[in-house]
Amino acid sequence: MDDETVDLLVVGGGMAGLSAAARVAAEGGSVVLVEKADRPGGSARFAGFVWTAPTVEELRRVNPDGDPELAAALLDGFAEGVEWIRSLGVECRPPVPVLGFGRGHQVDTNHYLDTCERLIRERGQQVLTGTRTTSLVVENGMVKGAVCLLPDGSERRIESRWTLLATGGFQGDRALRAEHVHPRAADIELRANPHSRGDGLALGRSAGADFGAKDAGFYGHLMPAGVSLADPARFVDLALYYSEHALLFDTTGERFVDETVGDHLTAMALLERPQARGLLVADARVHREWISASYVAGIPGVDKFQLCHRAGARSAVADSLADFASMPEEWGYPGATVRDRIADFNATVRSGGATTPDRLLDRQPLDEPPFYAVEAAPAITFTFGGLLIDAGAHALSADGDGAGRRRVPGQLVAGADAGGLYRRAYAGGLAPALVFGLAAARTALTESPADLAH
Ligand SMILES: Cc1cc2nc3c(=O)[nH]c(=O)nc-3n(C[C@H](O)[C@H](O)[C@H](O)COP(=O)(O)OP(=O)(O)OC[C@H]3O[C@@H](n4cnc5c(N)ncnc54)[C@H](O)[C@@H]3O)c2cc1C
Numbered sequence: 001m002d003d004e005t006v007d008l009l010v011v012g013g014g015m016a017g018l019s020a021a022a023r024v025a026a027e028g029g030s031v032v033l034v035e036k037a038d039r040p041g042g043s044a045r046f047a048g049f050v051w052t053a054p055t056v057e058e059l060r061r062v063n064p065d066g067d068p069e070l071a072a073a074l075l076d077g078f079a080e081g082v083e084w085i086r087s088l089g090v091e092c093r094p095p096v097p098v099l100g101f102g103r104g105h106q107v108d109t110n111h112y113l114d115t116c117e118r119l120i121r122e123r124g125q126q127v128l129t130g131t132r133t134t135s136l137v138v139e140n141g142m143v144k145g146a147v148c149l150l151p152d153g154s155e156r157r158i159e160s161r162w163t164l165l166a167t168g169g170f171q172g173d174r175a176l177r178a179e180h181v182h183p184r185a186a187d188i189e190l191r192a193n194p195h196s197r198g199d200g201l202a203l204g205r206s207a208g209a210d211f212g213a214k215d216a217g218f219y220g221h222l223m224p225a226g227v228s229l230a231d232p233a234r235f236v237d238l239a240l241y242y243s244e245h246a247l248l249f250d251t252t253g254e255r256f257v258d259e260t261v262g263d264h265l266t267a268m269a270l271l272e273r274p275q276a277r278g279l280l281v282a283d284a285r286v287h288r289e290w291i292s293a294s295y296v297a298g299i300p301g302v303d304k305f306q307l308c309h310r311a312g313a314r315s316a317v318a319d320s321l322a323d324f325a326s327m328p329e330e331w332g333y334p335g336a337t338v339r340d341r342i343a344d345f346n347a348t349v350r351s352g353g354a355t356t357p358d359r360l361l362d363r364q365p366l367d368e369p370p371f372y373a374v375e376a377a378p379a380i381t382f383t384f385g386g387l388l389i390d391a392g393a394h395a396l397s398a399d400g401d402g403a404g405r406r407r408v409p410g411q412l413v414a415g416a417d418a419g420g421l422y423r424r425a426y427a428g429g430l431a432p433a434l435v436f437g438l439a440a441a442r443t444a445l446t447e448s449p450a451d452l453a454h
Helices: 015-026 043-048 054-062 068-087 109-122 174-180 183-187 200-207 241-245 262-273 285-293 304-310 321-326 333-349 430-446
Strands: 006-011 031-034 049-052 095-100 101-107 126-128 134-141 142-149 155-165 217-226 247-249 278-282 315-318 371-383 394-398 405-413
Touching: 006 015, 006 142, 015 031, 015 043, 015 068, 015 109, 015 155, 031 155, 031 371, 043 054, 043 109, 049 068, 049 095, 049 430, 054 142, 054 321, 054 405, 068 200, 095 315, 095 405, 109 126, 109 315, 109 371, 134 155, 134 200, 155 200, 155 371, 155 430, 174 183, 174 371, 183 405, 200 405, 217 262, 241 285, 262 285, 262 371, 278 333, 304 371, 321 333, 321 371, 405 430
Parallel strands: 006 031, 006 155, 031 126, 142 405, 155 405
Antiparallel strands: 049 101, 095 101, 134 142, 142 155, 217 371, 247 278, 278 371, 315 371, 394 405
């Protein structure tokens, strides 16, 4: 069955896709949103803070290798994005600090996502759930819609002036993780919705869009090693955010990263160590001040060590540093080395010296027994690498004739399907999905893809 041509076809109904589709519908445009899962929302249903760096300069400082044009566009569009959420009657609380350098608002994301979906339907536009997109319709290099497989097995060709890819990245696909993140990434746990498996990437590339830098990294957190994350409640409950105040040792018994700059950065660093696992050690002070504390204002603290222990994580409480020497052999860490390294670390920071690796932030010794040890491993939330875009969310392609990148007519990309914004650094996932989703809506409402055709 052939439809009329809609202004925007959205593939993927998470933060980016619902924002774009709702905005187009609110402005009186026509839109079809296709969602693979039975319910839209994606990983955004687990997220709570719309945040980013407070200025472009700060974003460039934490993320110097990201695309400067996208950094500026994110900051330019952030306030408008927050206003848009509020305009729908969804609460966006006053700003709080996030990850030390950032600022953002606690938002009832489920209320926002459901409100977007309702708005799309109320304006007479379509949301198709349980629907797979099998291919893009491409004519003379211009994307003109997609062919979808409906839940009843029938095929439907949806024609559109613009098509937005917003399937949420490729973290759900082991092979793509191994290819684009790290060979060891194939085996790490997924800390996100299970449906984002690189469909946007494959569809975009089939129409000429380019994938960005290979080793862009990923956003994730340290989680207890070997513990299943099949229950999404564990995504936050078991995340070892407190690692920023602890010490992390690899299987050779050495520290290898400044743990204090961010648990999400430590997760990336641990992936590159042998077996991608490490021993996270805290003392009684860290337990008191951080393990049981709130990570970000508004979220109640829980005793994560106890939760990990109950979930079956390899974990132990040691009454003294000396106990580390008798660490069970099957854990696979040189316990005496770990004991010595903690003692060395304490002596160095007490004397005001620089440890190796040095610690930028928390330089207090870990010397108050008991000691809390849990084995940690990185888990992936979303990939930073993706299809290249510009500030208007147009997909970019290399010309191949030396003329640089050109926009792929009819094709837009937003959210974690888009790459280039972050490179081995992170300043929010909801905010770019929101800002570039709204940018895609603006492009769809104000530009003609024919203007880009050759
Ligand atoms: C536990 C957790 C906590 C988080 N907390 C925060 C936070 O506080 N702040 C923050 O900024 N970020 C947070 N994030 C990250 C944030 O959720 C993501 O960055 C954001 O949701 C990305 O938006 P997106 O639209 O690209 O992807 P998603 O929101 O994941 O949406 C992608 C959608 O595409 C669908 N899809 C996939 N393939 C197809 C296909 N072929 N066809 C149709 N549909 C498809 C998926 O089912 C999904 O609904 C968190 C993530 C998790 C998992």
